[in-house]
Amino acid sequence: MIAVVAGGGARDLGWLPWAVLGLLAAVDLALSFRRPKSLDVESPAEIFVGETAKLRFRISGAPPGLQAKLDWPEGLAGGGEFAFQAGADSTATAQVACKAVRRGLWRFEHLWLRWTSRLRLLEFVPRLTVGAEIRVVPNIRLVQSGQITTTVMSTLYGVKENRAIGEGSEFQQLRDFVPGMDIKTIDWKRSARRRSLVAKELRAERNHHVIVALDNGYLMREEIGGLPKIDHAVTAALATAWAASIGGDLVGHYSYDVKPRTFSAPAPGRTAFARLRSWTAELDYVSRETNHTLALTELNARTPKRSLIIIFTDFVDTTSAELLVENIAILAKRHLLIFVALRDPDLGTLVETAPDDLDGAAALVAANQAINERRLVFERLGRLGVTIVDAKPSAVTARLISAYLEIKARELI
Template identity: 70%
Template structure:
């Protein structure tokens, strides 16, 4: 439209400049242009656009989902734009494929934050029949996506298979003498450990009888989630707290399958939620519901108050898994001191998430003075984290400092090892 209008204006100016050309020629040119514009407007009229969208009502955080759009009464060349809410990311520009007046598009988006997010509007873009106009109507989309904690590993059955194989498989049944809980008596045969002989019952029976023991169950496992502002930092396109929740839910399911009682504790500037240890899948369902409702907060964590409260609420020796993070050794001093108090009574696993981008920055040679400064800062941060981890290890705390994609496997592995050794 602008190109045609500019050309008409230029021709009119030339006609006026020449002076000898009749004025009617210039006026006629604009009349022709007006008629063409009016004809284009009439030819491009179409029925009201109706849009439908097909999408799952629920999606796991960190995963992708397809939104299928269908527009009726659509022109041949149709495109669009969409504004994503904070918890959903995806391509802004949309390319439609039109067939017989129906345009379709599939948009792949990624859930990056928990919560309920609504894609409210969609802007459609198309040009008129002769290209004089560009139409940009705004349609109400109203696609509501509920982003929930990721339990894909639980649904797939991988964790159930691993835990059942480790705790209830052939290996445990043949591991006679391992454990502290009495299971049954059986005749002593050559090759068994002499320490398993029950001498009193052997005397009554007048033949050697051995005790078969198995690992004690019904231990308390507490999932403690730091929900302070440091856990809002994004790693791999998601906040740390969401990576932590994914690993926490997987471990809670493993503990529930393993026969233990699972509790939940969340805190930031003060203690927020505490659920007493509960057995079975009921505990997992409660934990999933509580973690889905956790907000993204901007408050600094008070580790002293949080750990003191947790210690007071867990009088029985328990396995406590703490998901948290720190900036440097100075900010970690109070954290280390209070974890040391907890470690006197309980068995602790300290979980932090390593930033892969920081590791890559250290591995790459700097190309400028700014790069040198960033490299020095990254090395200093890594060294300070290592110092904190070493101090916690010397206190008897199990430390897991790894990348987000590896934390779940390592955590469940440590849990099964603790169960096998009966350290709780």
């Protein structure tokens, strides 16, 4: 620009700065460009939904000051751009936190690299193919830890085992009647044949049917605590199914949305749990509205024997819950029900926080109304004899297992 304004001989030399700049750029390119030789990725084969794992990247032939950014798939979440740490022999490594937010098989397609040339005239942004896969599966951390097994075994087969004998409804054995035993336990027919008093010893009945019913409609896709409600429900369902199998009961599962989807008859032991885990891992996220009338009617028809049915579902208000309550009332005439609802922690925080403006006051009124309507629905269900488990995602599993153990101890099934 100066050469053009100055005119004369300076105008003829106007190309010189551009030539120098081009030469510097060529030299900078020759000194700075390095094509990475190889990319190695270390990743876990599986991650429990809601948990965080570490991804490790190693690049050979890496230039100094290397930055990178991942193309994150839908089911995994991580940070933005991250830096590589230079090591020996032009090798750079990086470690990235990866949180599992959706069940399924997720594949990393590309890794974008970025580094600046030595003279800072150029910036290189190549793309490498990653090709790593991670499967996000339902969370069974509590099952693997042994905490549920210890709790159930100590509750049902520890100190309470002695109390359960003689107080149940299932025949255990015959024994001689001794003073201090309840007279009602005497078996008079066998006593007459033996010509001595014989008492029947009973124990708590086992082998009950426990069915986990999961509503997979669009309301269960709402995120609370960073995960969809259906994933919190699946985690609690698997933990309770494991507790039921340890408790000697038969476990089945059922899913529905706009119509019934899958049903598995109650089966004993760890086989039922493995089948349930495999099924929940493949449970899709759908956007269909739930038809409670069709679904619960079908479930009632498929379970002729009295069972403990654990229903995981959600509703918006008393109007939308009307059909749900009516069908649960029909189901409760034959079966024992546990109704599991997930409480939104953000809603409770909103109610407990004083509003700063008019919009905040309106949100507070709406939140209070929603909480009151949920309470009315729970009161109606409670009058039908339904056990209510209304808890935050972090507490729902413990509350549900406690409700199951109480039902077992009281022999309500």
